[in-house]
Amino acid sequence: MTTDVLIRVEGLEKHFGGRIHALNGVSAEIRKGEVVVVIGPSGSGKSTFLRCLNLLEMPSAGKITFEGVDITDPKVNINLHRQKMGMVFQHFNLFPNMTVLKNMTVAPVTLHKKSREAAEVLAKQLLERVGLADRAGAYPNQLSGGQKQRIAIVRALCMEPDVMLFDEPTSALDPEMVGEVLDVMKQLAREGMTMVVVTHEMGFAREVGDRVIFMDGGRIIEQGTPEQVFEHPENPRLKEFLGKIL
Amino acid sequence: MALQSWWENIKFQFDLNFVQRNRWRFITTGLGNTLLITLLSLMLGVVIGVVIAGVRSTYDKTADSARPTFGRKVLGFFNALCKVYITVLRGTPVVVQLMIICLVIFAWSDNGVALASLAFGLNSGAYVAEIIRGGIMAIDNGQFEAGRSLGFNYLQTMRHVVLPQVIKNVLPSLMNEFIALLKETSVAGYAAVRDLTYGGNTIAGQTYSYFMPLIAVALIYLTLVMFLTWVVGRVERRLRSNDH
Numbered sequence: 407m408t409t410d411v412l413i414r415v416e417g418l419e420k421h422f423g424g425r426i427h428a429l430n431g432v433s434a435e436i437r438k439g440e441v442v443v444v445i446g447p448s449g450s451g452k453s454t455f456l457r458c459l460n461l462l463e464m465p466s467a468g469k470i471t472f473e474g475v476d477i478t479d480p481k482v483n484i485n486l487h488r489q490k491m492g493m494v495f496q497h498f499n500l501f502p503n504m505t506v507l508k509n510m511t512v513a514p515v516t517l518h519k520k521s522r523e524a525a526e527v528l529a530k531q532l533l534e535r536v537g538l539a540d541r542a543g544a545y546p547n548q549l550s551g552g553q554k555q556r557i558a559i560v561r562a563l564c565m566e567p568d569v570m571l572f573d574e575p576t577s578a579l580d581p582e583m584v585g586e587v588l589d590v591m592k593q594l595a596r597e598g599m600t601m602v603v604v605t606h607e608m609g610f611a612r613e614v615g616d617r618v619i620f621m622d623g624g625r626i627i628e629q630g631t632p633e634q635v636f637e638h639p640e641n642p643r644l645k646e647f648l649g650k651i652l
Numbered sequence: 653m654a655l656q657s658w659w660e661n662i663k664f665q666f667d668l669n670f671v672q673r674n675r676w677r678f679i680t681t682g683l684g685n686t687l688l689i690t691l692l693s694l695m696l697g698v699v700i701g702v703v704i705a706g707v708r709s710t711y712d713k714t715a716d717s718a719r720p721t722f723g724r725k726v727l728g729f730f731n732a733l734c735k736v737y738i739t740v741l742r743g744t745p746v747v748v749q750l751m752i753i754c755l756v757i758f759a760w761s762d763n764g765v766a767l768a769s770l771a772f773g774l775n776s777g778a779y780v781a782e783i784i785r786g787g788i789m790a791i792d793n794g795q796f797e798a799g800r801s802l803g804f805n806y807l808q809t810m811r812h813v814v815l816p817q818v819i820k821n822v823l824p825s826l827m828n829e830f831i832a833l834l835k836e837t838s839v840a841g842y843a844a845v846r847d848l849t850y851g852g853n854t855i856a857g858q859t860y861s862y863f864m865p866l867i868a869v870a871l872i873y874l875t876l877v878m879f880l881t882w883v884v885g886r887v888e889r890r891l892r893s894n895d896h
Binding site: 497512562 | 792794795797798800801802803804805808812813816817820
């Protein structure tokens, strides 16, 4: 792990409709090659925090610097930066009218990152790696939930992003399919991908996370290595949270 | 005996209403005009509908993410304009709209087919707009987010991700709108536009015999509608069979 900061978040706030304060001044740094796992009770703002990182939610205040560029600046073309920030959603959001291969290649080809041939070569390599090489011609509704999520991950990887954002990637899966998705994520982590993962999978956080961030009430309450957070929690709210789920 | 005279009467009526003085031509030219008006107004309606649906759904979709910029205010203005258009065009009878266009606004023109196409097209546009807007809003927001997260801008997301799904969803509704439009154009005669119904009516006015011409007109509409309904059914099955 190097110490280069990939994403710097300063004083991030997000209000919905002026009354609901989802984020109340969050500051954090994501370093290159780091796997950061964000945990917390529902409504703690962890998903909003993640979705602000690529401006799917527009922050109400604060600054997000990605690869040295302040992407909250209205003059910045966010679309170019999003190409380098892969995102995986809880509900997969595969394009139902396209085959697996088309799902993976439509963005790199349309955005002129790659020729069709090059994109398909990469897509097939990625499918091979997640064990779905034989499903290239299938449509999303022919896949199981676990397969869908693995495809969603490699679809994002097809853009060759510098960071991958995971928004509760296993929460919508049947329990027996959680493992196959987590395995792909672990493999990705081993290969040095920078990852920010919002999840309830504490096993994953412990095993793969370089750093665990605990959020509650729109704030980061505590953060540290998995060992610090899980074995020696300091904040009472973290202790209470861990007591409930572990 | 009675049967024979009934049959003789039918033959006489048929001859009188369609054969004599080539009166069948009122039916054929009328049918041609009806089809032309329907087709032209559908095309106009789709163009208007797409534009309005685009403005309305863009305004709604970008509601919370967009900063209150000048562009947003312009969009808001057009959005309000579209709402007024839809309210007025759906809130008044199409016959009245037709007569206003033919007999008031373009009273100087005698191109009935073009004016009727304009009138029905403007009216249909309001309905098509709501069909398409409904189709866009029915697409799961996750599809937009997935598109945007890959780096597509708003228009690219629309074009490559959302609209192909919308077209598939709204095609049957659009074709039903086409069928409704075909029947709706039968009121064109109120503005002296020579459509199919007007043709039948013209014959009846000359022969003082309403039975034959109106039954003929009704049968032609019915045949057309049944054929188009059959086509819609086929298209729907096709869309369902490769529904992925």
